[in-house]
Amino acid sequence: MKEVKAFAPATVANVACGFDILGFAVDSPGDEIEMKLVDKPGIVIKDITGDEGRLSRNPRENTATVSVYQFLEKIGAEKAGIEVTLHKKMPFGSGLGSSSASTVAGAFAVNALFDNPLSMEELLPFAMEGERVACGAAHADNVAPALYGGFVLVRSYDPLDVVRLNVPEELCCAVVHPHIEVSTKDARNILRGEVPLADAVRQWGNVGGLIAGLEQENYDLIGRSLQDVVVEPIRSMLIPGFDEVKRAAVYAGSMGTAISGSGPSVFSLCKGMEKAERIANAKVEAFKAIGIDSDKFVSKVNKEGPKIIY
């Protein structure tokens, strides 16, 4: 019987100034999924590894498989039988788009299983549906970069308008995930409903600078634009030692450092892998100095999105 194994990448949403509109994918970590066509109709989750029993084994409730039903309906294959094994290879609640990686892996794998009837653009709504099940809202700022790879701008949600951006070749990312819990809901609830116009203007100036920097491959401009004057001053209070960690990253050569998604992971962008490694170590040390353990993930900005392993 036909079988595929697919990988989908972790993602950094918000990217400093781009709250709710920007995200990018990284080469690692990411989730893997195996899907096998079987005779018996229906979707069965055979196994999930790496989730410590936290994810639902019910395929209608699992973020990796919920959109597979819609996919099968779309291509007229409702009676297909599929066995699924999900390998969670990244932390939950880390601000690295864990549910998006699973949902994109699922959508990408089932498309491959049926010889890719849908384009990535056509798959996006399916993947967003998986995100809706996981988060209660169909956000796209993790799902879209996980699916497309690279940097992605969600210009608008209504109607959905997703724009792929250029990624300079040497752009690398150092993410450190401190072992503390920040719920996405809390991170959203502490935000103010209104922002000073002057801060909003600074923020959209930086969004403009970041996108111009990416398109023009101007690393200095990217670095100058990685500032968040609206969300970070509030959300960083949920991450002990954030200021020290950010300072350590700057000393180690980071172009810009900010909260990944709703946290608690802290990402830095820089030029080249060597520097990324140094920055990640500096951030791990800074968290350690205040008694917080952390994981580091160092990689290039991922340009390809999900891929087939076999």
Added chain:
Amino acid sequence: MKEVKAFAPATVANVACGFDILGFAVDSPGDEIEMKLVDKPGIVIKDITGDEGRLSRNPRENTATVSVYQFLEKIGAEKAGIEVTLHKKMPFGSGLGSSSASTVAGAFAVNALFDNPLSMEELLPFAMEGERVACGAAHADNVAPALYGGFVLVRSYDPLDVVRLNVPEELCCAVVHPHIEVSTKDARNILRGEVPLADAVRQWGNVGGLIAGLEQENYDLIGRSLQDVVVEPIRSMLIPGFDEVKRAAVYAGSMGTAISGSGPSVFSLCKGMEKAERIANAKVEAFKAIGIDSDKFVSKVNKEGPKIIY
């Protein structure tokens, strides 16, 4: 004695979503200035045409000449004698960067008069000083595009960070200036000091889309991004018939229509001069229908900035 005549273009600031951070130059209208080296030290304004007596003939108070003093000091030519004639060729208080065109014409002309010792980047602070005299604040969103040409992003004011953006070849602009008065001060004072976070997010999504559209030469994306959900809903109340004029522009094929600067001029962007002409006429008619006369200016987006006429 050496003599130059220079032109500097009108500019559209804000550009829908880019309040206080975006501007572009147009081929017409614009101001012209003549400068002549004379034996007698000091700067003399010999004549100003087209201003109906509204501008100061005192060179230390006139926006076109005030920065010339600083320029001469910078290059060590304080004792030079210069005779100036300014030709105002665009309306005052129109939202088209009238004072910026004069101040840029002055700075550009005196630089040319001394064989261009300063680059455009080095001239910017001088030109901003002229804007400060005219407006009370050293804004850059008209001055920078008037000086550099094309689309310009003012990412930050402190420190000043001005980014030149790509301009798609066929991008044209139709501006209509209704004969009503809107003071820049009033236009600023009616704005709210705080904006809803959700609106700010939509706005920076559109800023991102507009800049990506310019860099990627994606006209559709530029058009979709030309939306202002923060400032236009308030400022448009100062422009009678704004909604009808905008609707007329859309019917005539505009990609996007918004207030130029702080108004009352209304600009539209589109692809090609023929369409720009049609859009301008539609807007003139729409203003006329409610009894307001207007001027139209149709041109390509200017890529060169100021130029020497002789």
